Amino acid sequence: MTSESERAREEFFSEAQEIVEGLGRDLLALDEAQKAGHVDPDLINDVFRAVHTLKGLAGLFGATRMSSLSHKLEELLDDLRLGKVDVTAPVLDLLFLSVQLYGKLLQAEKEGRDQPMPELEKLLTQLDRGAGAGGTAGNGGHIIDPNLLAVLTEFEEHKLKTNIAQGNTLYRLKVRFQLATIDQGLDELKATAKPHGDIITYLPASDGDDIDSITLEILMGSRASAATLRNALHHLGVEVEELPRQGGGPAPAPAPAVSTPVQAHHIPTPTPSPPPVAPSHVPSAMPPLGHMPLDMTAPHAFPAPRLDAGASIPPKAQELGTIKSVAQTVRVDIQKLDVLMNIVGELSIVRTELERLLEKMRDAHTNRELRINLHRLQRDFERNVISLRRGILEVRMVPLGQVFDKLARVARQISREAGKQVNLVITGAETEVDKLIVEELSDPLMHMMRNAIDHGIEEREMREAVSKPAVGTIALNAFQKGNHVVIEIEDDGKGIDTERLLEKGIRMGVVQADEARTMSRREVLNLIFVPGLSTKSAVSEISGRGVGMDVVKTNISKLGGVIDVQSEPGIGTKFTVTLPITLAIISALIVKVSDQQFAIPLANVQEAVWLDAEAVRVIDGREAVTLRGSTLQLCYLARLFGLSDTPDAGGTGPFGSGFDMSPMSQAPGVPPRGSLRSESIRQDYAAAAFPYRPASSSSPSARTALAPRQKRRFIVVTAVGTRRLGLVVDSLVGEQDVVIKGLGPSLKNVAGFAGATQLADQRIALVLDAPALVEEMFAHADRARMHGGTHGF
């Protein structure tokens, strides 16, 4: 379906994305280097190149805003590599901001949005100023008459910059020409000077006192030493003067090769410089001096006297060496992987079918040899399907480092804003997780990072007062644990004030006063995930750990993960997020409700017990049982979904047994049974007040009070965070690994389902969205608060 241009656009986005991410990494390194006080010019050059590539890409795809941002950045970076502007914290801020904006611009571009972006305009102006302010910082250490600079044309200025960038020495030549023969004289001078360097500009000198002659001042950049030049130009009567440099100026060079002549210019080097002794990486075909054509690329190929012969190759030479990509990787659209996964799903069904056929053959009197052969074939097939599935899953995996890099940027920014010094320690960045999970995880992690810095880490004075190191530490750890990945965000801050948290909980009615006395510390800590406690106003009142933590929790639950918190006053707080490695395949419990099958993700299932109808009590209009000493609210799926309460009611018609005939045979105009019924039931549930109180009377637990009955039903205990809900189903079919497929846009407004999956018997089972169901059941009491203050994201 995708046309050629669409594919090219996709390529553009993934490539641009990759560059922007790389840029972010480079900036972090630059930031480190700046703090350490030693900036590697190569690093600046990398950043420059990334921006330059982005500019090219953006231009190619008509992304004008990206182009103009890149253009401005390029100017700033050019100044940085020329040493006109120093690498300082404010400059880095601008660069970091740019990376952030690139992300936004890409997003906007992808969605075809074209709204004005005020922050972009602001940044562009800042960049203008940033670049302009540095203009006087120096010209690579050369002292150039400002009057001279003022009269240079843009092209000449460019030539000057190029010469400086290449580390050439600047010379001022002075020569007197007879007015009558000035053309000839100039030509001769140009011809003679050309092999040695680049004439940047000539200007009439003010001290021409002769009416028949004129003195020209010539600005020239050259690799050659002053002596060489003097020798070469002597016969034309040219005075050669080297432009003085400021001592100890910043290395202006993009590459180490360039910085060498700067150091070398005090020591007149022998002429012409022979190719350096060892550097095998320098292009070998060196024309002798004097025949060297001086074009744009020449100075790079030119073996300057190198004091550091082992340093890296000039970028140009490297590029010319090979155009092969270094990375042995292929970028893949995740949708393509979904297609492959789909095929694997189909193959799994074929596999099951094969198994069934083989089973049949065993009973019938078929050729034994044939049967054995077929059996072997089936086993091979099975093995291959399994490894194919594993292979595709592996392709979807990306290292967490992708999101950790972004987090490091966020941490840097937040700590600057908050005026706190924070040291971020990352381990396990190489741990791999499903790409989709990484994407969904970035916002919750960012939130936790922000909380850790804003509210966890104390002010410097406070830390010093309790003799903690002034610089706070946040550890970001990731590791694999079986089929799960664990991510920890740990700070050495002040910890969560549980007393105030509890106080707040009681005040908000989330916790009953008598209940509070028996709550464990852990239970109290878990209150920060309760929506009511994470409103903005609560932040300043309690420890402040609350901002949007309920949203964080919900989002992590959606990924089938869990979040846990530990905190010690004065020592710190640790959030632990445990996630499944992949979303594409989940383990699910298949259940039956009035002859329709549903899948419940095992990540949300705590246990399944028999339902004892006698033990069901109605509390505040809600049905509940007591399970292991605590009350469990029940949700009858058959009623919620408007399915017939008696199993096996589904008819068999031309649609097959899976098709429920009843809505079809209804008279026109009669509202469909399903939606109306479920609507009224939802109201029934909603009418009941929440929170419920733990029952003081203890009834026998559902598991123990089982009387053998004809039609037993089951409670599947679903847990999402601290909330539990008992889903009442007719029967349990079993556990199965299922491939989840999303429902189409036409069903996006249907709540309660996370998708659907094809079971081995070809039937489709809807996958229950357990968090959504739990939320729906508990929503009534919370709704007001939920909408009050948790728009954290």
Next chain:
Amino acid sequence: MASNLARRTTSAVLPAAAGTKRKKAQRDRGPITEYLAFRLAGDVYAAPVSIIREILKLHPLTPVPRAPASIMGIISVRGQLVTVIDLRRRLRLSEGPVTSKARILLVDPMGVELLGLYVDEVLQVYRLADSEIEHTATALGGEVASYIAGIARPAQAQASPQEGKGVALKSVGVVRQNASVIILLDLKVVLSS
């Protein structure tokens, strides 16, 4: 397996495949569009063949609780989930029992989602010239009017051009039929409502 009806029938319109007589007729009647006619609640409706990807026999269908009434459920077409819409209900027509003639048309009119449309029976492909279509459906008034792209009264004598490709259509149960009035549906409007 259902055939890729759309592609095959489109190729029939190419001049190369048409006889000289038909070419002449085409010139007389103006540009010709192919429509697939199907029965819904006793009436004959049609939609452009170009948007119909496939005609499927009824699959085992999984109803989706809490979905809008006009959504019958979901089916799996070679591993892809497809939502099936009951066109009768969407158009607020009367409903009859499901028979073995019922089919699901796979369409993607908006280019965002592949949908299945339940119809009572697939009839035939009509080649209709613009001149045969009455576009003034507004005369009907009411809500229905917005769904209707036009009304066609194909000439009774029109020879079905589908003889050559009969195999494909027969395999999915196409019945040739001369209807007096065909209601041409604007599926984009129907499905976005």
